[in-house]
Amino acid sequence: MKKPLRSVSMYYPLKSIRLIAVFFVIFALGAISLHLTSARADTSNIFIVPPQENAVAGQPTRFTLFVQNPGTTDIISKDYDSVMVTVGIDDQKRVVKAIGMEIAPDGTVTVPAGGFAKLTYEFELPQDMTGTVSLTLEDLKSSPVLFAAVPPVEPQDREEEHASQGQLVIGEKQNEFQPFLKNLSAYEPVYFLFGVDPGLEKSKFQVSFKYKLFNAPFDSRGLNSLLDGFHLAYTQTSYWDLESTSKPFNDSSYKPELFYLVPKIDLDLPWVKTFGVQGGFQHESNGKSGEDSRSTNYIYIKPIMQISLFENAYLTVAPKLWVYVMNEDENNPDLADFRGYFDLQLQAGRPMGLCLDTHTRWADAGPSIQADLSYPLTSFFNNGLNLYLHLQYFNGYAERLKEYSSKEEIFRVGFSLSR
Template sequence: MKILAKSFHGASKTVMIIVGLLLLLPASALAQDGLTPLFRFPSLQVQAGSELRLKVYFHNESDADFLGELPQSLALRFQDNGQKAVLVTAVEIESSPEQKIAPGEFIAKDYRLEIPNHYLGAVEVALAESPETAVLLSVKTSLPQPEQDAAVEVADTNQEDQKKQEGQEKQDHYPSLESLHSLYQPYVVNLSAYEPMFFLVGSDPEKSKFQISFKYRLFNPAGSLSQTFPWLRGLHFAYTQTSFWDLSSESAPFLDTSYKPGLFLLSSNWKNRPDWLQGFFVQAGVQHESNGRGEEFSRSTNMAYIEPIFVFFDPQTVLGLQLRPRFMMYIDNDDDTNPDLADYRGHAELEVKFGKASGLVSKTLLGFAEKGVSVQTDLTYPISKLLKSNFDIFFHLQYTNALAESLINYQKRSESLRLGVSFVR
């Protein structure tokens, strides 16, 4: 009996290995054909045991046309903090004929998969053979309203698929203008938010303020260079623009605007961090800042900086704390119009952010300079919580008591209370 049990155990293990290899075959074949699959979930908060639709983008990174069928299934690896890894098969929702994908173009295809029942909290999901595609899901036992809507959408999709198979409904491959434009923008997946984006009106309208910001990943994470030098995946171009707007004047002029292009390198999560620390990253870069004006109104500076980033996160309560000190060195500062900017901006900052992922978040920025300490506190809350998920923006309250908030008046301390909305917090 022991011999039989041992043989059965060995055979079972062999079968599991063979099944795992078979699951990996579609992704391997795609890699050989020059296709890179990237996927997107309808929501980053999911319910254990639920069935979801997964949209996968197949990007042709080779120099030749891809001609062939897209895989009927894909293997995804689910892994939690306890290092429990499970392979889950995502199955196509609708079979597709042979596809032709030109170099640099992509095609999207929908798959269906079931979230494993035994996961709870933060779970990393990646294509089994492409760990660089990993995203972090929050798996819950109870289904929040957004996921209920997603589940209903999947159910409706099943009915629509059945109708299509029965010939009762004509399929529309491009239901929106965006779906057509996306065919010509294969690199938009590299573009993402950077610093907060907001529009705020001051209690004194003369001190109103708005900001836009983005970053762009320069190297394809699945490319040969990134595979050889993994740190290249963290190299980004960034741009932030902050404007101070006088809404009290009849012509509503901009009092000053800071233009801040930069280049930075962001590390991956440090693997040897302690168990109580969910994230430790390091960002280092260079940044130029100027107000785009001339003569005596010109202000400009350059700086190099380094930021260690500490993240504490509880997946059960979805509460997080982030500590982000920044150490700065000024390079080629303008000696004519702002030679003493460092005395007012300082060489060190500390950002403290605390809050719930789907609720109230508080962020405080402290600046330490020779001429004094500066502080800015931001409170943000999802408006969708108040208006039945109809608006995807944040209510934003900001208090500032700072030196050098704007370049034009960097030697003056500015105190203001602002209220408005933000799109990225």
């Protein structure tokens, strides 16, 4: 396999400059509208409505928040995706995480000016919490409420209770056999993109998810919370030649992963919205044999910081550093020369608006950049279509494992489920 010259020109063709210009013009237009419907979430008033029926110890329990916006501009915030609550009886207290049940896929909540939003949350009530239980929000200002909790129902009584309910909606009964489904969520962007330049032969799709291995009843303030950060993840990226008659897959990357996430490290800086650190082990291979086989492994660390720009705009900075472990020396011994050891992710935009996400890698062969621009289509279809319009530009090396030493420039357009 022949390597390119180490001294790589930074000249880009006129076509590339035009594509990059399109990205930044569209993004700039979205940035101009950031102030039209935005306000800070801390100007709202919050009221808790406790469970309306007796809660059952050891089982999921739901409560409602009414978020009132007395201001003159809409509040668009990601603060309500999940909340930490304290539940207690007398001197016995536990801090648990409550998950929003009807929050938008990207975690945003909109509270209209002069109006309110009704939000439903669910948490698992500790097994030993029975009687009159108090509920208080940890990070949001509100008054505590009380509700009644009863012991778990015995199996025989539960069967009689279900028999008296009559026919259930499809999905409700199946969900009883999926108690861990709430631990499954999107990870890397999920999309289907058609190749535009040079053509359909460069089409691409990606699926990705992560799974939280440990969950409640661990106390978030206790030693058991250390287990809370372990996740499994899987990402598959396939490169599809839609130009050919037989529509073959030119290459695919299969990436199982085990990582640990520390989701919150308080820096006590007013302009830092979130800060955490992720680190783990990832395998990547293309599933082929013989001369086409490619595989490697990474151990990486990735600090993640989200910075508030102006009110409802955010900038995420996530540098990722890795080392190669047990790299396949027969078919891709010099992969590091083209993929490097460092990736800088910069993501800027609005939760329900334009978002530009860039990844830049530096290697001996030269730099590589991928830019993804997305916009939610919900507003165009009366809140009936939950997809993003997605544009992607790549210029550099090692997007695909099979031809990692070849430099490519590709422009794609399509749709994404998550970004």
